[in-house]
Amino acid sequence: SQKIEQNSEALNIQEGKTATLTCNYTNYSPAYLQWYRQDPGRGPVFLLLIRENEKEKRKERLKVTFDTTLKQSLFHITASQPADSATYLCALPPPGGFKTIFGAGTRLFVKA
C-alpha cells in the first residue's frame, strides 16, 4: 500500500534560518504532491501543489521540490519567522483515485 513518511521529530531552528522538511513516499508515482500547514486547534491549510513534471515551485518564502526518482519532496521556508511555527503536512493523491492521503506531519518550531 502507499506510504508517506515525514520526520516525526520536531524541527527546531533559529529565526532567519532556512527550514527544510522532508516527505518521502513509496509504492507509486503520484501525479502531484501537496503541502499543508496546520496550527494547533485548526484544520490544515493548503500551501503549495507541485506536479510530477515540475522540479521546483515557489511562493513567497516557500519553495518545494519534487524528485520523482528519489520519491521525495523537500519543503523549504527561507528567512523563517516564529509565525512559521506549525505542523507541515505532505499529501498525495492515491493511485487511481481522488481521495487525498496525508503524512503525519513534521512540527516546526522557529525560535526568536
Next chain:
Amino acid sequence: SAVISQKPSRDICQRGTSLTIQCQVDSQVTMMFWYRQQPGQSLTLIATANQGSEATYESGFVIDKFPISRPNLTFSTLTVSNMSPEDSSIYLCSVEDYSGANVLTFGAGSRLTVL
C-alpha cells in the same frame, strides 16, 4: 476558497454515548469529506458524503459506528456512535477547493475526548 463552519469545536463525552458533529459550508459542494486525526497521527479519511446518496466509507470505518447525513449541498453531519476512549480524536470536515487539483479546504475540527 469555501469557508467551513464546524461544531462543536470540542467536547468531552462519556463512554457509550454518541455525538453528532455538524459541518456547514458557505457554498454548494458535491462532495464533503470526513477525516479523523488521532494524536500524533496523520489525517485518515473516514468517508465521503455525497448529497442524495449513501456515504462511501473507507476501509476500517462502518456506517453503524459513523453514520453520516448529507441533507443538502451545504451541510453534513457525522455521528460518532457508542463512543469509547479510542474514539478520542479530532474529526475534520473538508471540501474540495474551487481551484481543483484535489486541494482541500478544512473546517477547524472537532476535538472529542471520551472518558
